[in-house]
Amino acid sequence: MKYAANPTSENMLKMQEEMAILSQQMSGAYVQMAGADGFDESDLLGYSEEEIEQFIRDHPVPADKEKYLPIGALLIITHDEPWQTIISMAEKDYWSDVLKEGWGIKNITEGKKMLTSLLEGRHNTKFGEDFRKFKAGKPNKLDEESIENYEETMECLKEYLPVLLPFAQKCENIYAWDLERTGYLARIYLNMGWLNDTETYEWLDKASKIIKKEYPGWNEYIAAVLVGRAVAFSFDDIVVAAAEELLTSGKETLEKHPVGRL
Numbered sequence: 001m002k003y004a005a006n007p008t009s010e011n012m013l014k015m016q017e018e019m020a021i022l023s024q025q026m027s028g029a030y031v032q033m034a035g036a037d038g039f040d041e042s043d044l045l046g047y048s049e050e051e052i053e054q055f056i057r058d059h060p061v062p063a064d065k066e067k068y069l070p071i072g073a074l075l076i077i078t079h080d081e082p083w084q085t086i087i088s089m090a091e092k093d094y095w096s097d098v099l100k101e102g103w104g105i106k107n108i109t110e111g112k113k114m115l116t117s118l119l120e121g122r123h124n125t126k127f128g129e130d131f132r133k134f135k136a137g138k139p140n141k142l143d144e145e146s147i148e149n150y151e152e153t154m155e156c157l158k159e160y161l162p163v164l165l166p167f168a169q170k171c172e173n174i175y176a177w178d179l180e181r182t183g184y185l186a187r188i189y190l191n192m193g194w195l196n197d198t199e200t201y202e203w204l205d206k207a208s209k210i211i212k213k214e215y216p217g218w219n220e221y222i223a224a225v226l227v228g229r230a231v232a233f234s235f236d237d238i239v240v241a242a243a244e245e246l247l248t249s250g251k252e253t254l255e256k257h258p259v260g261r262l
Contacts, residue, residue: 047089052082059087067257068204070218070250071211072183074225077242083250086200088191095188103185108194111185118182119206123232124175131231132172142231152235153226160237161244167223175214176221177228182207208262218254222246 047055061069061084073083079098081088088095099105105114121128133140134147157165186203189195195203215221222243229239247254 052089055087055089056082056084059085061085065201065204066253067262068183068201068208069253070221070246070257071204071207072180072185072187073246073250074180074222074239074242075184076187077245078238083246084253086187086190086197088187090191092192095192099188099192108189111189111194115182115185115203118178118185119210120178121175122178123228124173124178127228127232128174131174135172145234146231149230149233149235150227153230153240156235156237156240157223157226161240161247163247164219164223164226164243167219168227171220171224171227173214174224174228174231175210176224177232179207179211179214179221180225180228212259212262215259217259219247221259 069083069086076083079090081090099111103114105111127142127146130140130142134142134150154165154168157168183204186195186200186207190197190200211221215224226239226243229236
């Protein structure tokens, strides 16, 4: 394994996360669909489109909370889950495995510690300044892998999601990668029974306030999630496909709830 030569706690966590994502790729249809112009969620979930739509109707988000739905949505979509509700179609055991194998999180105490770390800019602190130096053509400490991941992401956007490419090219702030995972984990914790609705929305609200401060719009935020993931973790065309899905199926939600009104 590429991280075994340097078995720091950060590298071990990174390796666990990559292994969890690889497992998703092998078991899902996203790998084949990632380069497509669009895809039907019913093909991925094993449910009919009608069943998915009914599930969303059965688990509505309060009108004043709809603005939070895009936060964490990209990563929720990579699990073949509908992002239009914070309730999951997957069983609790599934999310328990995701947390243990991908994050090393076994309880809410560890879970909240991670949420706090992400809100504080866990990876933005580590990679952000060097990424800005890299963009400016200045000496930096980004490793070759991070730079390759960034370049692969840009090439993938150019080929499959060109509408987002200009925003990714201008991106110099990768805080979004931490904030996206804050929303993602908060939604998982809700479905684990570790948080209630109110607590979940409180975490999403904390993330939303930072998003509003750091990014002028959803395009900038989504692009920064992809760029941040590439620099701090790895390139994955599955996440680019998820971005396409969110921009397409979430167009109305994103326009109705702009970042400026979070």
